Amino acid sequence: MTIDINNLNNDFLDVFKELGNIGAGNAATALSQILNDKVNMDIPQVRLLNFSDVDRMLGGPENPVVGIYFAMGGDAVGNMMFILDLDSAKNLVELLLNKEKDSCKLDDLEISALSEIGNIIASSYINSLSQLTNLNLKISIPSISIDMAAAILSVPAIQFSYISDKVLFIETEFKEQNKYITGNLFLIPDINSFEIIFDSLGV
Amino acid sequence: METIKVGMADLNIIENNGVLVTLGLGSCVGVALYDKRKKMAGLAHVMLPSSKEIKNNSNKAKFADSGIEVLVSKMEQLGADKRYIVAKLAGGAQMFKFNSRADVLKIGERNVIAVKSKLKNLGIKVISEDTGGNFGRTIEFSSNDGSLLIKTIGYGIKTI
Numbered sequence: 001m002t003i004d005i006n007n008l009n010n011d012f013l014d015v016f017k018e019l020g021n022i023g024a025g026n027a028a029t030a031l032s033q034i035l036n037d038k039v040n041m042d043i044p045q046v047r048l049l050n051f052s053d054v055d056r057m058l059g060g061p062e063n064p065v066v067g068i069y070f071a072m073g074g075d076a077v078g079n080m081m082f083i084l085d086l087d088s089a090k091n092l093v094e095l096l097l098n099k100e101k102d103s104c105k106l107d108d109l110e111i112s113a114l115s116e117i118g119n120i121i122a123s124s125y126i127n128s129l130s131q132l133t134n135l136n137l138k139i140s141i142p143s144i145s146i147d148m149a150a151a152i153l154s155v156p157a158i159q160f161s162y163i164s165d166k167v168l169f170i171e172t173e174f175k176e177q178n179k180y181i182t183g184n185l186f187l188i189p190d191i192n193s194f195e196i197i198f199d200s201l202g203v
Numbered sequence: 204m205e206t207i208k209v210g211m212a213d214l215n216i217i218e219n220n221g222v223l224v225t226l227g228l229g230s231c232v233g234v235a236l237y238d239k240r241k242k243m244a245g246l247a248h249v250m251l252p253s254s255k256e257i258k259n260n261s262n263k264a265k266f267a268d269s270g271i272e273v274l275v276s277k278m279e280q281l282g283a284d285k286r287y288i289v290a291k292l293a294g295g296a297q298m299f300k301f302n303s304r305a306d307v308l309k310i311g312e313r314n315v316i317a318v319k320s321k322l323k324n325l326g327i328k329v330i331s332e333d334t335g336g337n338f339g340r341t342i343e344f345s346s347n348d349g350s351l352l353i354k355t356i357g358y359g360i361k362t363i
Binding site: 007144164 | 210211212213226227228229230231250251258259262265296298299300301310337338339340341356
């Protein structure tokens with residue numbers, strides 16, 4: 001089977017939506033255990049965007065965001081990235097460390113806490129993908145960067161650019177009481193791994 | 204003054220007191236070419252080093268080799284002369300640090316090397332650059348004087 005990312009049909013997008021759904025569900029559960037509070041999530045949005053539209057996401061190309069990057073290994077190889085806007089990062093840090101912050105500036109401890117949350121969220125997604133596909137999948141330790149949205153997004157975009165002129169991403173919104181946390185997840189299997197994943201799902 | 208935005212895997216040319224802008228360059232490289240006599244500026248926003256490495260290569264502007272080739276020939280069609288074109292480079296950052304899969308993450312560095320090699324091939328001199336590092340850059344390239352303004356978050360502003 002050959003996958004053409006530029007012409008993914010609805011079945012494929014539904015698969016990713018379902019994956020996003022289960023992954024986000026697991027992530028919400030994990031988050032609520034850590035925060036010891038109820039965390040809700042919206043149905044994830046799965047979108048396929050042209051390069052030219054990518055930088056309109058996340059509040060514009062120069063908007064500072066937090067990117068947390070993982071390498072995916074095992075039966076399927078690729079990359080994974082979780083991106084938060086600074087407001088969401090601030091909300092998350094406040095919830096995690098149980099304090100109020102006046103600014104969006106993050107110190108080392110806060111950055112480390114965010115990395116760990118990224119790790120938990122990415123692991124939740126990977127675990128659901130692993131269970132759905134029966135593939136052995138694992139992720140590396142996180143690497144974090146805070147910079148312009150377009151610069152951070154260039155990393156997944158370049159990964160996709162090997163196989164496509166489009167970028168596939170899953171957007172998830174979590175909510176704890178009054179604080180919204182919007183996260184964008186990019187799952188970027190290498191082209192062969194795309195096929196391995198779809199094959200194992202019987203799509 | 205006219206301003207044209209150049210997005211990912213895109214290229215454009217401007218003449219007579221215009222500005223070409225790319226917002227938030229990460230590991231991609233902005234290749235800024237300038238013909239002083241014509242006051243013509245061309246900017247390519249390349250994502251990958253080589254169009255020969257992969258099958259999906261219909262978008263020429265995506266790659267260092269084919270993107271620069273197309274940009275130079277378009278500038279020549281508009282009256283620029285390759286002998287007078289000089290280059291400035293920005294971008295090619297490594298946004299994330301990692302031990303494993305270094306080749307994937309060092310794409311910025313590989314892009315810069317590929318751009319330089321293509322320019323050398325074409326006999327175009329790189330007169331200044333602000334490449335590498337681990338931060339994003341917004342660039343503004345003026346056709347009036349060929350100056351390249353580089354803005355960052357936390358790493359200052361400069362003109363090269």
